[in-house]
Amino acid sequence: MWRYEKRLQHPVNITTPNPQLAQFIASQYGGPDGEIAASMRYLSQRYAMPYDIGKAVLTDVGTEELAHMEMIASIIHQLTKGLTAEQIAASGLGPYYIDHTNGIWPQAAGGIPFNACEFQSKGDPITDLFEDLAAEQKARSTYDNILRVVTDPEVCDPIRFLREREIVHFQRFGEALRAVQDHLDSRNFYALNPAFDNPAKTAAAAAGSCDCSVCGG
């Protein structure tokens, strides 16, 4: 359950519209490494996580990504507000305008619609956490790319804030991965799924006496 606060996590106050920038930044709304994918990924993965620390990190970060989705939507909205159809068409955002006018719709910078295949929920905490670590770095790289082409300080400010949060999330997922690995036998860090495999089999694998096809005896 969530309680909605009527404010953004970090303020967005853009006074100069720029539809071309809106097209670039839209990728962090519905693109492959964007905030929708991040929030859906973590809030879905949390259920298979067998350890409380992992569940807490996935829920915290997934919730924060929803707030980031809201910030990105606000940036896109403010960058396109009040423009004429001619200004939008001249900026390269014309195809988006034809389908969505000035509405917010999840797609990548190249126009590819958001798709749940952008993320996984594998039901294996180690697999999922490695994906989460990579996702945070990919999101940071995208923000770096955006910052290379944005000069307006009113746009740079919230983008820099979001970029810093990706670095914090990477650190937190690293801590969660360490905690999950601490529950596993050191010789079988990646051979078993701690969320699914039989605990007795996991113990046997730890003792080196499991003869299943996964452990190999």
Ligand SMILES: [Fe+2]
């Ligand atoms: Fe993140």
